[in-house]
Amino acid sequence: MRSTIKHLLILLVTACIVIPVSISAETNSKTSSWTPPISDDEDYDWIQLVSGEWLKGELISMYEGTLEFDSKELDEQSFDWEDIKQIHSGHRPLAIRVTDKGTFFGSVRMVNGKITVANLSSEFEFDQDQTFAIAQHYDEVRSSWSGKLSLGLDVTAGNTDQADYNLIAYANRRTAESRILNTYTGNYSTVNGTETINNHRLNGQYDIFVTEVYFWRPIFGEYIKDPFLNIENKVTLGVSAGYHLIATRKTEWDIAGGPALVYTQFDSVQAGEHESETSPSLTLSTSYDTELTKTIDFTALYTVVLSNKASGGYSHHIFSTLEFEITKDLDLEFSILWDRTVHPTQDADGITPESNDFKMVFGVGYDF
Numbered sequence: 425m426r427s428t429i430k431h432l433l434i435l436l437v438t439a440c441i442v443i444p445v446s447i448s449a450e451t452n453s454k455t456s457s458w459t460p461p462i463s464d465d466e467d468y469d470w471i472q473l474v475s476g477e478w479l480k481g482e483l484i485s486m487y488e489g490t491l492e493f494d495s496k497e498l499d500e501q502s503f504d505w506e507d508i509k510q511i512h513s514g515h516r517p518l519a520i521r522v523t524d525k526g527t528f529f530g531s532v533r534m535v536n537g538k539i540t541v542a543n544l545s546s547e548f549e550f551d552q553d554q555t556f557a558i559a560q561h562y563d564e565v566r567s568s569w570s571g572k573l574s575l576g577l578d579v580t581a582g583n584t585d586q587a588d589y590n591l592i593a594y595a596n597r598r599t600a601e602s603r604i605l606n607t608y609t610g611n612y613s614t615v616n617g618t619e620t621i622n623n624h625r626l627n628g629q630y631d632i633f634v635t636e637v638y639f640w641r642p643i644f645g646e647y648i649k650d651p652f653l654n655i656e657n658k659v660t661l662g663v664s665a666g667y668h669l670i671a672t673r674k675t676e677w678d679i680a681g682g683p684a685l686v687y688t689q690f691d692s693v694q695a696g697e698h699e700s701e702t703s704p705s706l707t708l709s710t711s712y713d714t715e716l717t718k719t720i721d722f723t724a725l726y727t728v729v730l731s732n733k734a735s736g737g738y739s740h741h742i743f744s745t746l747e748f749e750i751t752k753d754l755d756l757e758f759s760i761l762w763d764r765t766v767h768p769t770q771d772a773d774g775i776t777p778e779s780n781d782f783k784m785v786f787g788v789g790y791d792f
Contacts, residue, residue: 460512468496472510473503483513483532486558487598490673499752504673505555510535517543519561521600523554523636529561556636559600571595574757576787588613588621590785592759602632609743609761611783623650623781625741637668641680644707653781654771657689660729662707675714682707686731692772698734705731719749737767747789755789 460470460478469483471493479501484492489505511534520541521527530543537552559568576590589612597604606628613621629644641664648658662684670677684707689700709727716722724744731737742762747755761783768777 467514467516469493469514469516470510470512471503471508474507474509476509483511483518483558484560485598486555488671488673488676491558502673505552508534508552511539517561519559519600520555521557521633522550523556525550525554527601532558557600557633559598568599569595569597570792572789572791574755574759574787574789576757576759576785578786584616586613586615590783590787592785592787592789602630605629605631621652623652624648631666637671639666639668639678639680640664641666641682644684651691653765653777654691654693654769655688656691657687659687660684660705660707662705664707664709673715675712677710677712679708679710681709684729686729686735688735688769690769690771694770694772694774697769701732701734703731703735705729705735721747721749721755723747733767734769736765736769739763739765750788753791755791757785757787757789759785759787761785 458478460480468480470478470480471483471491472478479493479495479498481493481495481498484494484500486492486505491503491505491508492500493503494500511532513532515531517530518532518541519527519529520532520539528541528548530541530548533540533542534552539550539552539555541548572592572594574590574592576588576592578586578588580586589610591608591610593608595606607626609625611621611623613619624647626647627645629641631639631641633639644662644664646658646660648655650658662682664680664682664684666678666680668676668678684705686703686705687700688702693699707727707729709725711726712722712724714722722745725742727741729736729739731739740763743759745757745759747757749755761781763781765777765779768779770776
């Protein structure tokens with residue numbers, strides 16, 4: 425009897441161990457072999473993480489080792505590219521830039537490090553680590569744009585009535601092959617009803633990615649209006665080549681340089697002086713963008729223009745910003761701007777503007 429009970433206990437313990445393990449193994453097998461139910465009219469993309477989790481939503485982009493995904497339930501999420509195990513795109517085609525092979529368009533399927541891009545005429549396959557960038561290709565003009573508005577305001581009333589306004593706007597477009605960056609900065613101030621600051625700066629550039637680290641800028645431009653610097657209109661147009669010094673998920677650092685042409689129309693000049701000046705120039709620039717913490721970002725831009733003395737000679741524009749995330753779309757910002765022109769032009773009254781302009785701005789930014 426004791427022997428029978430002993431055998432029954434052994435069988436019971438064995439069953440308690442073996443059955444859960446079998447069920448777990450069967451579940452894992454089903455999970456690993458499961459694929460999302462994508463039909464020809466599927467509006468959603470699917471991704472699987474290396475942890476085995478699946479997400480349904482919209483694949484936005486992949487740049488610099490970071491995949492952006494708009495989950496149907498979890499909203500926008502960012503993942504390291506190496507943490508993505510599978511991708512099954514819907515019927516909307518994607519644009520994929522592959523290192524040393526060019527750009528391919530079509531539906532995307534990635535399984536175990538192998539990517540297949542298929543369209544109506546052909547099919548291509550390559551390794552996951554060869555992928556340089558991914559962007560949406562459908563309605564690409566609209567879907568690839570992003571922007572930001574930042575407003576700073578300081579008003580004082582009493583013995584001195586003073587109002588300071590600052591507006592910074594960004595409009596950027598990025599695809600698998602190129603990017604467009606546009607920036608506007610405007611400052612306006614009055615003291616006791618008298619205008620003391622009124623300047624505007626608009627910058628634009630178009631970059632084409634040649635490789636993972638090299639890009640060329642077939643055109644860039646800058647427009648400046650600053651009567652207090654004796655500049656009615658100043659236009660710079662040029663071309664340049666660039667290099668990515670750092671391109672990671674958290675940090676991006678670029679440098680670029682090239683020739684340009686500078687046209688300056690002065691607000692006023694002394695008798696006998698030219699009202700405008702045109703000069704060849706050399707431009708050098710560097711931009712730095714890093715994520716200090718999950719809620720704090722730092723960006724910096726440094727641009728140098730070397731032209732003839734009548735156009736100002738050496739000039740630079742430094743613009744750095746600390747961004748503190750308040751919500752998903754709102755940031756609190758602290759910016760420092762430093763503009764320098766070594767040889768400003770005298771106005772009609774014989775007054776030479778100061779070479780340096782400094783400004784600190786506190787503002788609130790909205791991403792869209």
